[in-house]
Amino acid sequence: MAIDQRKVAVFAGAFVLRLVLVFLFPSLPDLLTGRVEVSTPVNSFKRLQEGLFLYTRNVSPYDGGVFHQAPLLLPLFALLPDVTQYPLPTALFFFGVDLVNAYALSTISDSGQSVKSRLHSAMRKHIRWDGASVAAWFLFNPFTIATCLARSTSVFTTSGILFAVSNAVEGNSINAMLAIGFASYLSLYPALLFVPVLLLCYDFHAEKSKQSLNTTVFVLQHTAIFLGSLTGLLAISCLITGNFWEFMSATYGFHLLVPDLTPNVGLWWYFFIEMFDSFRAFFLGVFWLHLASYAGGLTFRLRRQPLFIVSSLLGVFAIFKPYPSISDASLYLALLPLYRHLFPLMRYTFFAISALLYSSLLGPAFYHLWIYAGSGNANFFYAITLVWSLGLSILLADFLFAGLRDEWEQDHPEAQGKEVKQV
């Protein structure tokens, strides 16, 4: 059981590292919680505490206009001891969630779905990392550590997505649908992943089952499970908050209408600060449709590699969703090592990684200049978020190129390793 030992070492190491950070720098979690790069209005732990305070005093948690997260988080966190007096249990809980996410990742990696699916088999199968390495890549990523220490609630969405995928590649399609339903319930945008996850499930079952699968029945079944899980979660939320429309408008309405323009690493806030009021509604529609339109196109183009669709869409979300944070980027980066075999085909990794490093170092500095020192203005920080998005876009585009090249080489085995040109 050598692999298991490595995995245990990775998990234990990640756990100890987080523990050490918390004990060496006791103020670090609170500092990170207040950073705009980590905490957005829809995943901030501070806002969660505000909602929790109202909830435990039997006031509607959405009354203050501060809390915009799913109501199911409230009873969950009400079980944990008060974070201001005993921060450790909450921290340990978040460490646990991180480890569980890493476990899901290693499961996905071990399934080998990334190199060989029903309709596709990569040309460079031999170049790959095992589950322990993929988990280590995720767990020791500074972005993941920062998200975990900041106790951002987007880790639950991450869990939902990763478990949906890991269950799908293992054939537990019902669990996969429930998990994607849970993720969509928490953050709305994972609903766009429904089709690729469904494809993953379908491919698994189509490969395993002897007789041909009835596609329509399969799709209807799984859609029903997905919608059922969503309905169930919404019903429970309704029981918790009491007022259905208030909670819908405070959570999903908030995601859709983007009323809070607190700076974050995304592209929306600055654009909507500058937008004429009368065009605000129109451009909200444009931005959301832009985000959503990738789902259809990528799904058709990459039909043969459903997991690759999921990864690419997560990259698109990390760039173009309304309230992105570094946790979204960390999720996308966590899926990249599954495609270790594509790394040789990528062309701009140096440039993309430089841009990401550059912006993650300069971003906090420019934010400080703008907000605290007063010697800069909003454009400073916005410029850096543009660079960040540019870096991610290059990475995403390069990654897509590599994936397509790999697919093309499978169709044209004679051209493997040759120079190619896009026409």
Added chain:
Amino acid sequence: MSATQGDVKSLQAQDAPDAPKSVKRAPPPETSQAIYTRFKVIAAFWAVIIFLGFPIWWKTTSIYRAHLPIQDMLEWANGKTCRPVFPLEIHLMTPTMQLPESQHLLRTTQHALDDLNEFAAHHLRLKLVNDSSALNVEQREKASGTDAEEADIALTVRVLSQDDLPAPRSYLHAETTQLDIFYPPNQAPIPSSSNPPLSVFIAQELQQLYWEEKATIAHVLSGETGNLDSISPQLAESISRRFRRSMKYADTYHLSFSLFTPGSAPSSWDIEAAVQEYLAPLLNEFASISNFTIDTQVQLYASFSPMAPSPVFEETEAAWTLQKEDLSAFINAAEWPLNPSIGSGPTLNFILYVPSPSQSPLVVKENHASSWIVPQWGGVFLLNPPLSSDSTNPSHLSKDSLRPAFMTFSHQLLTLLGTPTTPSSLPLRLQALVRVRAASLLLSASSTMGSLARLTESLPSIPIPATVASSVSDTLSHLSAACTHMKHGRFSAALANARIAEIEAERSFFEKSMVGQVYFPDEHKIAVYLPLLGPIGVPLIVGLMKELKRIVATLKARRANAA
């Protein structure tokens, strides 16, 4: 963005770099499956655009323009719908005359009046009233205020005979709307005479009473007094001066009474009782014209502005004096907390200044006045209270000591609100103000309607919310109601309607969602749409064009094959 679209990509193999580059090889033919995939990808993007994008674009950028009665609005603005007229009903009582004599007097007086009148819009109509008790008249007057059908009684003229009078004489009651005419019995009108001197006298008296009001209304209606030849330049000047000094009409005025003193005393005043006793009756009379809110303040250690010249002691007067031309610097606007406006309406400031004992008494040098008016702003009163034995100001100002100040403030308030200065009867002056305000509100609401109509016609891109349309229809209905009331001499009702019309007109004109887009021409929309939609749109459109070309080519090829 285009790089993420795997759809427009196909890959072409080339030789290794060491091979000669001149040798061009055609790309390997695309499989039909790849072509089909590309078609699906492009279709997916365009499906989102067509089925979601265009409806959202249509829904969020369409401009709601409620229907406005443009023609009606313009006609109101041009004065075609309503010419304001002022038929004043005057009751004539002749307790000492026989009925035929009275009727003759009425007829001849009306004749004389019509001869004197040169301003057709404003005319006086006499009406004989038989029951002659003055008490009854007042009751009737009250009753007619509530009765919508009867015209307001502008004035009651009582013609009484009095012995030992050389010539007719008139007496105007200051507190009521009553004019008494006394005539020597020998001048009693004889039915045969066509132009009895008594009639002429009454007509002249009436003309005198309404002279300033007529001039004012003519000024309001035409913007100048030029169309009345007989108005003296002095009167015209005084009217336009009154317009300059008085506040613009507002539905609600805010009255702010402030006690300023440079020392520590007086530190309190009986302001509530004083306002209640001296001012409240006047404000009640004004209730039909405007509403009032009141606040008060006491400011101790209020020093003069360092720029203002300090008072000079005048030996001959035994008083400290202020130069008339320095009065404008008297108010220390920088340091005295005098808010320009509290709440919605404009603020009228009334300042009671108690000078320090070392500078008391303080008066204006030229005319020893202790008060003056600040045009369109308020009034100042210098109160010099009797000093106590140790030569300090009293620490409290009683209601009685405030009396002169409040009498002055009342007068200043009347002036600031634009009340005509003649005649001497306050009720008559207020009535005149009612008519003047009704006329000016009618005109201003009408012209606002006209502006709104022109605005909406000249800017087809601004939205017109339903609230604006309802405000406009409210305005128009109240305007026509005001016009009808005016025609029948019911001026209080006309004013009430005109006030609502004005409020609604202002509301519709200054509707926020409409004004926001006034300065947003169509050309700017390119600048709004293009920066984002251009980069997104170009690859999508190019992809669509290529695909359509391919489909057309395939169809042609198929047809050629078939042929």
